[in-house]
Amino acid sequence: GAGVSQSPSNKVTEKGKDVELRCDPISGHTALYWYRQSLGQGLEFLIYFQGNSAPDKSGLPSDRFSAERTGGSVSTLTIQRTQQEDSAVYLCASQRAGVSDTQYFGPGTRLTVL
Amino acid sequence: AQSVSQHNHHVILSEAASLELGCNYSYGGTVNLFWYVQYPGQHLQLLLKYFSGDPLVKGIKGFEAEFIKSKFSFNLRKPSVQWSDTAEYFCGSLASGTYKYIFGTGTRLKVLA
Numbered sequence: 001g002a003g004v005s006q007s008p009s010n011k012v013t014e015k016g017k018d019v020e021l022r023c024d025p026i027s028g029h030t031a032l033y034w035y036r037q038s039l040g041q042g043l044e045f046l047i048y049f050q051g052n053s054a055p056d057k058s059g060l061p062s063d064r065f066s067a068e069r070t071g072g073s074v075s076t077l078t079i080q081r082t083q084q085e086d087s088a089v090y091l092c093a094s095q096r097a098g099v100s101d102t103q104y105f106g107p108g109t110r111l112t113v114l
Numbered sequence: 115a116q117s118v119s120q121h122n123h124h125v126i127l128s129e130a131a132s133l134e135l136g137c138n139y140s141y142g143g144t145v146n147l148f149w150y151v152q153y154p155g156q157h158l159q160l161l162l163k164y165f166s167g168d169p170l171v172k173g174i175k176g177f178e179a180e181f182i183k184s185k186f187s188f189n190l191r192k193p194s195v196q197w198s199d200t201a202e203y204f205c206g207s208l209a210s211g212t213y214k215y216i217f218g219t220g221t222r223l224k225v226l227a
Contacts, residue, residue: 003157033215042118043204043217050213059214091158099213100146100165105158 002026004094004106012112013082021077021109025094032075032095033103034067038088046090048099049075082113116141118207120218127195128226135190135221137179137205144210147188149179150217153201161203164188175199197227 005024013019025032034046045059049069060066064082069075079086089110093103121136139145149161162173169181179190188205206217 031213035217040219042120042219043206043215045214045216048213056214093158099208102160102163103150103158103215105150107157 004092004104006090006092006106006109008109009107010110010112012114014114015084016081018078018080019082019111021079021090021111023075023077023092023094023106025073025075025092026096026104027073029094029096029104030072031097031099031101032069033093034075034077035091035093036061036088037091037108043091046077079111082111084113087111087113116145116207116209116214116216118205118216118218120203120205120221122221123219124222124224126224126226129197130194131225133190133192133195133199133223135203135205135223137188137190137218138186139188139205139207139216140186141207141209146208146210147179147181148206148208148215149173149177149188149190150204150206151201152204153198158204161190195223195225197225199223200225 007022032049035043047067051072052069064080067077089108091108092106095101117140119138147164150158151161152158164171164181172178203221
């Protein structure tokens with residue numbers, strides 16, 4: 001079946017603009033994660049959804065970041081008033097059910113803030 | 115707080131050489147441990163994972179990792195690497211009862227044919 005998809009694959013934006021990144025998880029997967037991968041850094045946990053609920057949003061770097069998930073499926077990560085330090089690859093991963101299940105990653109969205 | 119350290123950032127080996135990539139985690143409680151791999155142009159994928167039981171875990175493509183609790187380590191090994199093992203490898207941990215995965219900074223492996 002189809003894997004995790006993310007769009008856009010690349011996004012170049014100007015500082016101060018808002019961006020919206022989309023993740024389509026594997027059908028039927030109830031758990032969804034967002035990560036950020038900056039140059040020279042590991043995968044930084046941003047947020048976790050179980051269904052449409054995010055039990056902990058403390059991984060979001062600032063209040064300019066927000067995420068939602070609707071219908072237990074698609075998730076969007078929104079960054080308002082983008083800054084140059086937001087430039088990174090944003091990865092989404094889904095899991096079938098429990099947190100210990102295998103994570104299936106998408107291809108990522110490469111965000112460049114000029 | 116959890117953390118994961120990968121000491122080797124770049125490794126270059128010739129084909130048939132043996133591989134060991136270091137991974138150390140810091141967490142006093144029970145952890146689940148993982149290795150993920152990202153081949154060039156591909157998505158991150160699970161290589162192997164440890165939850166409990168035999169501390170020697172075997173994964174895909176001939177990889178294995180050993181959980182040594184006393185050393186807080188989960189090193190990845192392969193006896194004989196191939197050119198196709200060229201990739202970036204990420205070690206990760208998940209504290210039992212939580213959902214927050216912590217990953218290391220990754221190790222870029224290049225295998226010379």
